[in-house]
Amino acid sequence: MNEREAPLREEVEAAASAVVDAFAATDRDRYFACFDPEATFVFHTEPARLDDRAAYERLWDEWVAAGWRVVSCESSRRRVQLLPGGAVFTHSVATTVETGEGRESYRERETIVFRADATGGLIAVHEHLSPDPADAASADGDA
Numbered sequence: 001m002n003e004r005e006a007p008l009r010e011e012v013e014a015a016a017s018a019v020v021d022a023f024a025a026t027d028r029d030r031y032f033a034c035f036d037p038e039a040t041f042v043f044h045t046e047p048a049r050l051d052d053r054a055a056y057e058r059l060w061d062e063w064v065a066a067g068w069r070v071v072s073c074e075s076s077r078r079r080v081q082l083l084p085g086g087a088v089f090t091h092s093v094a095t096t097v098e099t100g101e102g103r104e105s106y107r108e109r110e111t112i113v114f115r116a117d118a119t120g121g122l123i124a125v126h127e128h129l130s131p132d133p134a135d136a137a138s139a140d141g142d143a
Contacts, residue, residue: 006082007114007122013080015114015122016089024073028064032057035124036117042128044108067100086115087122092132107132 015034022031032053041050050056074094081088089112096105113126 005116006084007087007116009080009082011122012082012087012089012114013078015124016075016078016080016091016112019112019124019127020073020075020093024070026064026069028057028060032060035127036115039123039125039127041126044130063099067098069098071096071098071103086113086125088113093129107134 019031019034022034035053035056037053039053039056041056043050046059050059072095075091076094077092079090081090091110092107093110094105094107096103108129109132110130111126111128112124114122115125117123
């Protein structure tokens with residue numbers, strides 16, 4: 001694949017699964033290998049955009065040092081939009097983590113933007129997480 005060709009849907013699914021699987025395993029090296037060094041990250045839990053992979057790696061290391069690890073991460077409602085030289089992947093994600101404060105579970109919506117890399121594979125250049133409104137609605141119903 002070159003920058004003018006769209007990837008195959010299966011290639012995007014595989015690249016997205018690699019991100020999710022590495023995150024679910026709390027496998028730092030495998031997870032960050034899925035992202036371009038210049039990738040940006042927008043997380044609703046953080047006050048500012050992370051402007052490169054190194055910034056997120058530092059944040060990840062702080063989380064782990066405080067006792068954070070992923071217990072489970074499940075992807076559903078996947079959608080792939082193919083573009084010349086890349087793709088946009090969106091899905092819903094249900095995550096449970098262990099923290100220094102105890103176990104937390106939440107549901108989010110995630111967008112990952114991929115582009116073709118020099119080897120013809122796909123690498124993530126942007127990740128965006130937002131809360132899933134359905135999760136908030138179910139939490140309100142439990143109150």
